[in-house]
Amino acid sequence: MDNTLGYELSNGGSIPSGRTTNNIKYIMFAKLNKSFKIDDCTIGDELISYGPYIKYNDIQHINVNKLYEVIPEMYRRFFDHKFMTITEDIVPHKDNGTLASINFYMKANSGLTKFFEFTTDNPNIHKLDNQGNGANYQSNQLKLRKVFVAQDYDAYLLDVTLPHAVEFKAPRPILRTALVLQTATFNFQQVFKMLEETGNI
Numbered sequence: 001m002d003n004t005l006g007y008e009l010s011n012g013g014s015i016p017s018g019r020t021t022n023n024i025k026y027i028m029f030a031k032l033n034k035s036f037k038i039d040d041c042t043i044g045d046e047l048i049s050y051g052p053y054i055k056y057n058d059i060q061h062i063n064v065n066k067l068y069e070v071i072p073e074m075y076r077r078f079f080d081h082k083f084m085t086i087t088e089d090i091v092p093h094k095d096n097g098t099l100a101s102i103n104f105y106m107k108a109n110s111g112l113t114k115f116f117e118f119t120t121d122n123p124n125i126h127k128l129d130n131q132g133n134g135a136n137y138q139s140n141q142l143k144l145r146k147v148f149v150a151q152d153y154d155a156y157l158l159d160v161t162l163p164h165a166v167e168f169k170a171p172r173p174i175l176r177t178a179l180v181l182q183t184a185t186f187n188f189q190q191v192f193k194m195l196e197e198t199g200n201i
Contacts, residue, residue, distance in 0.1 A: 028115040028146050028162055030192060032155040032200045036104045038066050038179055043083050050096070050128055053088040059179065067104060067181050070155075070200045071191075078185040086176040089167050092116055092142055095160035096134030100191040102157050102181040108150040109168060109176045116142035116163040137163050157195060159188035 044058030059081060068076045084103070092114075095101065118141060125135040142163055150156055158164065160182075168174050183191065195201040 027188070027192070028159050028164070029113070029148060030157045030195070030201055031148070032070065032102070032157065032195065034155070034200060035153040036066065036155050037153045038062070038104060039106065041083070041179070047082060048130065050131065050134075054084070054086050054090055056082040056084055056180075059083045062179075067102075067179060070102065070198055071181070071194050072197055075186070075194060079181050079183045081179060081181050084178045084180050086111070086166060087174050088172075090165055092137040092139060092163045092165040094134055094137075094163060096130075096132040097184050098160050098182045100157060100183055100186060100188045101160050102155060102191070102195075103150070104155045104179040104181070105150045105152060106177045106179065107175060108152050108154065108178075109174055110149060110170045111174075111176050112167045112169070113148050113150065113156075113158070114144055114165045114167060115146045115159075116165070117145050118163070119143050155200075157188065157191055157201070161187070 041062035042060040044060040047056045047058055049055035064081055067081055068079065071079060116137075118137075120141050123141045124138050126137075127135055148156065166176070168176075186194070192201060
């Protein structure tokens, strides 16, 4: 892997620097080039929820190799997997405690994932009690930049440090589920390069 990206962990080294060698730093999300049909899992205990409409659960009885094989083996210990459920529109936000997320959509429910940029240098934020370093943002202080609509069994890499939201056109009730592979160590650019190395982008 390109050492200019700061991958120095093969000898138990440091957290990567995040330097980039191309314009992938301007990409907000990227679709993996394979489909992943992973239906053979059991939902375990709830790990955390953010308001009434998004929650993460432990996953049991699953062959996690199907998820982790997209990441080079030496970096897999820096990722965690969870089961994500969304049941309504999700306001613009950045994630708590996560830099990049690979979402393996099980039931996408025609949701639009929207990415934004700020129109002000000092956006107003609203934080839930358990939101940590995450934040919610007001739509009138954001400009829409990119949108994608995932299909069932698609997988996408997301830069969850950027403002993003989910909007549904489908009739209610909504149910969107995904297995997520998340890291608090590597940023979007670095995970993108990992996916290139394994031939998934």
